[in-house]
Amino acid sequence: MHERAASSSRHIPRLNGSALISFGIKPVGIYTDEPVKTDPNLKDLDLTGITVLGEEWGKIDVEKAASLAPDLIVGDWWPAEKAYSGLEEGVDEKSKKLKELAPIVGISQGESIVDLAEGYENLAKSLGAKVDDPKVAANKQRFEAAVTAFKTATAAKPGLTAAAMAPSDENLSIANPKYAPELLDFQRWGLKVINPERPDPSFPYWETISWENADKYQPDLILWDSRVFTPTVNAEYGKKQPTWFKVKAAKAGAAVSWPGYWLHTYGDFAVELEKLTTAISAADENVGN
Amino acid sequence: MTTTSTVAARRASGLVVLCALLAVAAFLSIAQGSRSIDLSEVLRALGSLGGDGTINSTVTVELRVPRTLLGILVGAALGVAGAILQGVTRNPLADAGIMGINSGAAASVVFAITVLGIHGVEFYVWFAFAGAIGATVLVYSIASMGREGATPVKLALAGAAVTAGFGSLTSAIVMTDIDALNELRFWQVGSLAGRYAPILIGVAPFLLAGLAVSLGCGRALNGLALGEDLARGLGQRVALTRAAAFGVVALLAGAATAACGPIVFIGLVVPHLARFLCGPDYRWILPYSMLLAPIVLLLADVLGRVAGAPGELQVGVVLAVLCAPVFVGIVRYARLAEVGP
Amino acid sequence: MTVATLTALRVDRRRRTVRSVGVTTALACTVAALFVLTMMVGSYRLSAGQVIASVLHLTDNPSVDFVVRGLRLPTALAALAVGLALGASGTIFQQLLRNPLASPDFVGVTSGASLAAVSGIVLLHAAGLAVCAYALGGALLAALLMYVLAWRDGVSGYRFILIGIGVAAFLDGLIGYVLSRARLTEARQAMHWLTGSVGQASDTELRFLLYALLVLLPAAVLLQRQLRALELGDDSARALGVRTELSRASLLAIAVLLVALAVAVAGPIVFVALIAGPVANRLLGPAAGGIAAAALTGAALLLTADLVAVHLLPVPLPTGVVTGAVGAPYLLWLLATTNRQGVGG
Numbered sequence A: 001m002h003e004r005a006a007s008s009s010r011h012i013p014r015l016n017g018s019a020l021i022s023f024g025i026k027p028v029g030i031y032t033d034e035p036v037k038t039d040p041n042l043k044d045l046d047l048t049g050i051t052v053l054g055e056e057w058g059k060i061d062v063e064k065a066a067s068l069a070p071d072l073i074v075g076d077w078w079p080a081e082k083a084y085s086g087l088e089e090g091v092d093e094k095s096k097k098l099k100e101l102a103p104i105v106g107i108s109q110g111e112s113i114v115d116l117a118e119g120y121e122n123l124a125k126s127l128g129a130k131v132d133d134p135k136v137a138a139n140k141q142r143f144e145a146a147v148t149a150f151k152t153a154t155a156a157k158p159g160l161t162a163a164a165m166a167p168s169d170e171n172l173s174i175a176n177p178k179y180a181p182e183l184l185d186f187q188r189w190g191l192k193v194i195n196p197e198r199p200d201p202s203f204p205y206w207e208t209i210s211w212e213n214a215d216k217y218q219p220d221l222i223l224w225d226s227r228v229f230t231p232t233v234n235a236e237y238g239k240k241q242p243t244w245f246k247v248k249a250a251k252a253g254a255a256v257s258w259p260g261y262w263l264h265t266y267g268d269f270a271v272e273l274e275k276l277t278t279a280i281s282a283a284d285e286n287v288g289n
Numbered sequence B: 001m002t003t004t005s006t007v008a009a010r011r012a013s014g015l016v017v018l019c020a021l022l023a024v025a026a027f028l029s030i031a032q033g034s035r036s037i038d039l040s041e042v043l044r045a046l047g048s049l050g051g052d053g054t055i056n057s058t059v060t061v062e063l064r065v066p067r068t069l070l071g072i073l074v075g076a077a078l079g080v081a082g083a084i085l086q087g088v089t090r091n092p093l094a095d096a097g098i099m100g101i102n103s104g105a106a107a108s109v110v111f112a113i114t115v116l117g118i119h120g121v122e123f124y125v126w127f128a129f130a131g132a133i134g135a136t137v138l139v140y141s142i143a144s145m146g147r148e149g150a151t152p153v154k155l156a157l158a159g160a161a162v163t164a165g166f167g168s169l170t171s172a173i174v175m176t177d178i179d180a181l182n183e184l185r186f187w188q189v190g191s192l193a194g195r196y197a198p199i200l201i202g203v204a205p206f207l208l209a210g211l212a213v214s215l216g217c218g219r220a221l222n223g224l225a226l227g228e229d230l231a232r233g234l235g236q237r238v239a240l241t242r243a244a245a246f247g248v249v250a251l252l253a254g255a256a257t258a259a260c261g262p263i264v265f266i267g268l269v270v271p272h273l274a275r276f277l278c279g280p281d282y283r284w285i286l287p288y289s290m291l292l293a294p295i296v297l298l299l300a301d302v303l304g305r306v307a308g309a310p311g312e313l314q315v316g317v318v319l320a321v322l323c324a325p326v327f328v329g330i331v332r333y334a335r336l337a338e339v340g341p
Numbered sequence C: 001m002t003v004a005t006l007t008a009l010r011v012d013r014r015r016r017t018v019r020s021v022g023v024t025t026a027l028a029c030t031v032a033a034l035f036v037l038t039m040m041v042g043s044y045r046l047s048a049g050q051v052i053a054s055v056l057h058l059t060d061n062p063s064v065d066f067v068v069r070g071l072r073l074p075t076a077l078a079a080l081a082v083g084l085a086l087g088a089s090g091t092i093f094q095q096l097l098r099n100p101l102a103s104p105d106f107v108g109v110t111s112g113a114s115l116a117a118v119s120g121i122v123l124l125h126a127a128g129l130a131v132c133a134y135a136l137g138g139a140l141l142a143a144l145l146m147y148v149l150a151w152r153d154g155v156s157g158y159r160f161i162l163i164g165i166g167v168a169a170f171l172d173g174l175i176g177y178v179l180s181r182a183r184l185t186e187a188r189q190a191m192h193w194l195t196g197s198v199g200q201a202s203d204t205e206l207r208f209l210l211y212a213l214l215v216l217l218p219a220a221v222l223l224q225r226q227l228r229a230l231e232l233g234d235d236s237a238r239a240l241g242v243r244t245e246l247s248r249a250s251l252l253a254i255a256v257l258l259v260a261l262a263v264a265v266a267g268p269i270v271f272v273a274l275i276a277g278p279v280a281n282r283l284l285g286p287a288a289g290g291i292a293a294a295a296l297t298g299a300a301l302l303l304t305a306d307l308v309a310v311h312l313l314p315v316p317l318p319t320g321v322v323t324g325a326v327g328a329p330y331l332l333w334l335l336a337t338t339n340r341q342g343v344g345g
Helices: A064-068 A093-100 A113-126 A134-156 A182-186 A211-216 A233-240 A267-282 B002-031 B037-047 B054-087 B101-114 B121-144 B152-175 B180-185 B197-225 B228-233 B239-260 B265-280 B282-308 B316-332 C003-040 C048-055 C060-094 C109-123 C129-153 C158-180 C186-194 C205-234 C240-267 C273-287 C291-312 C319-336
Strands: A011-013 A029-031 A051-055 A074-075 A161-167 A170-173 A206-210 A219-226 A255-258
Touching: A011 A051, A011 C240, A029 A064, A051 A064, A064 A093, A064 B121, A064 C060, A074 B002, A074 B121, A093 A233, A093 C060, A113 A182, A113 A267, A134 A267, A134 C205, A170 C186, A182 B037, A206 A211, A211 B054, A211 B239, A219 A233, A233 C240, A255 A267, B002 B037, B002 B054, B002 B265, B002 B282, B037 B054, B054 B265, B054 B282, B101 B121, B101 B152, B101 B180, B101 B239, B101 C129, B121 B197, B121 B239, B121 C319, B152 B180, B152 B239, B152 C158, B152 C186, B152 C319, B197 B228, B197 B239, B197 B282, B228 B239, B265 B282, B265 B316, B282 B316, B316 C158, C003 C060, C003 C273, C003 C291, C048 C060, C060 C205, C060 C240, C109 C129, C109 C158, C109 C186, C109 C240, C129 C158, C129 C205, C158 C186, C205 C240, C205 C291, C273 C291, C273 C319, C291 C319
Parallel strands: A029 A051, A161 A219, A219 A255
Antiparallel strands: A011 A029, A011 A074, A161 A170, A170 A206
16 A cells, blocks of 8 residues: 555546546546546446446556547646656556547646646536536535634644554555645645655655654554555554554544545545544644654 | 594584574574664563563564564575475475465465455465465476476476466456555565564464474485485385475475565575585485574564664565575586586 | 489478478468457457558548557557567577477576566666667576576576576566565556566557567578578588587577567567467478467467457456466476476476
8 A cells, every 4th residue: 555556546538537527527438547436536426328448557448438539538647757647657558549539638736635626626617517506516615614624623733743654564654745735735724744754765755664663753643544544444453563552643543544645626625624624623632742 | 434423513513503693693683673772671671571561672572573483483494495395306496486386375365355355464374375385286286297207397397387377367366456466566575574473373383393394304305316216226205205395395385485475585595505514415404404594584684674774674675685696606606416407 | 312212302391391381371371360350359340341451551531540550450560570579489499499398488588578677667767668678688688697507508408497497486586576666656567567468569669579570580580491401411510510500599599589579569478489389380290390380370379369368358458367377277288298208307
């Protein structure tokens, strides 16, 4: 569970799925990085009538896409790779031919999920979606309310620190907010997300430490990588990793799912923010150091 | 007779020296790591068996002690398994990998992750064990069909074919399941990290039993080393000896691979070191390998922990770097004829 | 030598030539048919006529042309070229090393190419043509390593195979370590490459392989003919021995180049090189050993494997998975059923 490959980059012939479907725009086809049924971006969305063109990174059925005759292809732009997702280096040569079918547009992955959500809102607007549709407007309002609540909660606990962590059998990884737009958003809204001291030189998204050094960071609240988070996972690690409960927040059970690397929309972000706000309000700011 | 007993005495004193070195390596492995702990604290934790609840004592007693014990057992098992395999197959480059053990274990681990949804080293130990044993049995039974039985070449080829077959299956699954790829590639390096008392207690009986039996194999291996015909002439039941030796190898390498992932190189290199130190007699090569391998493994592990702090380098990576030149040297300069057909 | 024996020899040779030409032509037709067939099936069904017309630029239908020329032709060409290269290279290895198991898959050449390519992807962030170049370099280095390690003992012995398998296992172990050091995205890119798929070739790499084939295949056929003539002829002269060694070495170099290029373009596709030669020999009967026939057999095998991998299976898989899943049991069956001393070792 390391890195963003398990991410939500999706590119959708004709019109983007997750981000645009929520604005009422239905694409003719979608392609994803992981099976459609486990993709958090697509949960609760109505996919009937949408052709699935690929459920694995690097594999897009371009023939099938051609048969759908798309007018536009939508995918996130990854500035580091300088490519739309699904068309980066290393994918099948055939998949890359997708870009010959239609123009591609996409919002850049950057330093804030809000920019991403806003970008897709504007894109949807330019494609003719009714952004003032009550359901769409409600999503945005809910998001704005969630941000306000989040700010209030963090303001009420000025000493509260958090760290984004991903424990595994062999080591413990701490995420570096610099590369995680949602963590940067949290910092902007008043949550003190710890910046790791020595990010891994090979992949600075994480700092990886051994279990012997598990107590290096002592946050008051653990943001647990959502890709591996379950309600019981903290207790499981307490049982199998002798030093996990030396992280005081872990011992206190102060752990909440952190939506790493998949958020695209106001609606999804609002739901996640509400969960975090609850956790922040319940957290004790004197657990960690 | 005097010379024979002098040689025996020299070899025996070599064993004593190795025991002392192993004790030093084990102590280093407990005292050193990615976390720096005062020696006095280490000793206090060992004395009180981790009673005081500080992280330093937990790290010493619950992380480093089981890790060191597991390193000793797994190292000994891999060293001995390599020595036996090289003897039985008379292939100087034999190690558990060419018997299909790693690929069988990997396929089984991937199956456990993707089909059964099992995660965590402590659970897929048993799948890895079953896969390793299954692959070895498959390789051996295919190679032993036909008139002349399990000859070295047929074993090597059967191993290569089984490895390729399992490899195809594994990559077919892993390509469509990114999380399985991620778990597999870390399991596949071979590491002592994250293995604690439950895993140690789980595999120790198999490893200890295998090691005990293996020490009795020396004479039979000496017979086989003379060549099949000669061994048969000396009244040895070649097929039976081989089958028994493979049983021991499957047990040792299977359990070791299950616990730590495939750690290659050590089973390949250590028997050559042993042969260099004590000569071609398997009655000595086996105990020498049994002591040398854990020394190498523990020292490599300590190096990886100290060099990688605050993280760790997997022991498999350290061994690869250390052993690669040794490997080339062995192939190029060792008198391969001694073990070869 | 009497007139009768001379006549008998001549008749025999003519019979072999006829069989060889016949079989090779039949194989070529099969390969051509498979080549067109792979371009007919897919999400769009096309007729053979449509495919051929589009490939030869006889018609102008943008949607058909996009599918045929843009998507299917490169894959089909890659399967054809890689199959030809693997088949030719496998049979040359087997003949020169006088061992039916001495396929480049087993003696470390393929593993060397893989290790270099994967290291390039993971450590040097290589992509595209650079990966191809690393694979080529790796294969050549591995071949050199095998030469240094094992040549002394004579390449026809089983020792060569044993050492080859050892070297291959060692290199594969290193690949595992490189993979574990990678970022997940690169690991996946490397895994894609490692599984071997004819669909992954880019146009530049493919063109390179095609040009190389145009030169190397005829050269191999000519060299083989020359070598046979030398071996059959009166080789009492010492000079001839030198020439034989030279042709043998150049032939082997061509084989290494062919397999290296094939691996560079499509990744390691296992077992095709091992099987193509023996299958062709069975078809050729007394005329066994023809490089052209083995190359065509390789192409037919690979085109079929790709058809199965992409169209017949419920989920499209890399070609290497299919050749591995079919080839491994085949080799095991071969081992299990063989009783001959020569193969059993």
